[in-house]
Amino acid sequence: MKFNDTLTTLIKQSLEVGATPALMGEPGIGKSSFVEGLAYSMGTRAFTLPCNQLADKADLTGARLVLYTKDDGTQSYKQVFYPHQVIQECIDYAETNPREWPILFLDEINRTTSDVTSGALTLVTLRRMGYVELPKNVRIIVAGNDRGNVTSLDEASLSRFAIFHVEPDAATLMSVLGDNMNPWVKTVLTQYPGLIFQKSTPEAIVADGQDDDDNGNVTMADLFDGGEEMNQLTTPRTIDNLSKWLNTADPQQLAQYLATPIQIGDRETSLLNEAIEAYVGDTMFTTQLVATIAQDLASNAGSVQQNRVNVPKPNCYQSLKDAMT
Incomplete structure (x- = not known):
C-alpha cells in the first residue's frame, strides 16, 4: 500500500476502533515520516521509540528500589519498574492533553532481540509498562521490516495488529520535499x-565455465551464496x-x-x-x-547555473554587512 491519503484514512480508522496498526516494509521508505505527519494531521504528537536501540527488556523498564511503609508501620524496600523515558514522556503528554490522541510509535519492533520484541508486545497487549498504565487516549502504532535480519513474529503476536504492508510512493515524496x-x-x-x-544488484561475472544446466557464468552474488x-x-x-x-x-x-x-x-x-x-x-x-x-x-555548457535552494538571510546579516572589520 502506498503512503497516500487512503493509507492515512485507514490508519486513523484503525486507531479510532482501538486497533494497533503495524506498518511493515523495507527500511528507509518513510514509515517514521508518515507517522509524524499522521500525528500532525490529528493535531497531536508522535513519540518515537526505536526498539532496535534497546538491548534487552530491562531497557524498556528501568528497575529501582523504592522505600515503602508496611502495614505494621515498618519500612522496607521493593523493586519498582519504571517505563522507558520516551514512553513516560508520551504518558505525561497524554495526561496533560486528555482531548488529544498522542501516538506512541514503536519503530523497528522486529529488528531487535526477541526479548525486547516480547516486552513491546506486552505493552501493546496489557497497555502498561512496569507499574504505569497507559492513559486511555494514547494510541500505539508499530513498524518493522518484513525481511532481512529481523525477529519473526508468531501468529499469536501478529493477531494483535492490523498489518499494513507499505511501499514508497514517488508522488508523495515529491509533495513532501x-x-x-x-x-x-x-x-x-x-x-x-x-x-x-x-536494490543494488551486483552482476559482475567473476567466473565462467560451461555446465549442462546453465551458461556457466558465476556472479559476485552467486559466489557468496546470495x-x-x-x-x-x-x-x-x-x-x-x-x-x-x-x-x-x-x-x-x-x-x-x-x-x-x-x-x-x-x-x-x-x-x-x-x-x-x-x-x-x-x-x-x-x-x-x-x-x-x-x-x-x-x-547548458558555458552558462551553467547552480541548482541551489534559496534560503532567507540570517538575522545577523545586516550587522555583518555593516561591520568595518
Whole structure:
C-alpha cells in the first residue's frame, strides 16, 4: 500500500476502533515520516521509540528500589519498574492533553532481540509498562521490516495488529520535499516513479565455465551464496540525502566528475556515478539520474547555473554587512 491519503484514512480508522496498526516494509521508505505527519494531521504528537536501540527488556523498564511503609508501620524496600523515558514522556503528554490522541510509535519492533520484541508486545497487549498504565487516549502504532535480519513474529503476536504492508510512493515524496527537491531528481522520479525503491544488484561475472544446466557464468552474488551485502539502496531517505547534496554541488564540478573515468571492480564508469552511488547505490535510478544530469549539463555548457535552494538571510546579516572589520 502506498503512503497516500487512503493509507492515512485507514490508519486513523484503525486507531479510532482501538486497533494497533503495524506498518511493515523495507527500511528507509518513510514509515517514521508518515507517522509524524499522521500525528500532525490529528493535531497531536508522535513519540518515537526505536526498539532496535534497546538491548534487552530491562531497557524498556528501568528497575529501582523504592522505600515503602508496611502495614505494621515498618519500612522496607521493593523493586519498582519504571517505563522507558520516551514512553513516560508520551504518558505525561497524554495526561496533560486528555482531548488529544498522542501516538506512541514503536519503530523497528522486529529488528531487535526477541526479548525486547516480547516486552513491546506486552505493552501493546496489557497497555502498561512496569507499574504505569497507559492513559486511555494514547494510541500505539508499530513498524518493522518484513525481511532481512529481523525477529519473526508468531501468529499469536501478529493477531494483535492490523498489518499494513507499505511501499514508497514517488508522488508523495515529491509533495513532501516540494521545492527542496533537486530538479534532476524530480525529473527522474516524474518520468520513472517506479524507481523510488531499488536494490543494488551486483552482476559482475567473476567466473565462467560451461555446465549442462546453465551458461556457466558465476556472479559476485552467486559466489557468496546470495547473502546480505553492504550495498546501498535507493529509498526515499537516500534520495532525499542525494537531493540535498546535488542542491549544493557546483555544476562545473559535476561536469568534471562526469568526464573523469574510473573503474569499480570490472565495471568502467565515471566519478559522478561513484559519487551518486554512495547515496543511492548502483541501481537503475542512478543510471537514469546520471543520464539526466549529463544531458542537462551538455545543453547548458558555458552558462551553467547552480541548482541551489534559496534560503532567507540570517538575522545577523545586516550587522555583518555593516561591520568595518
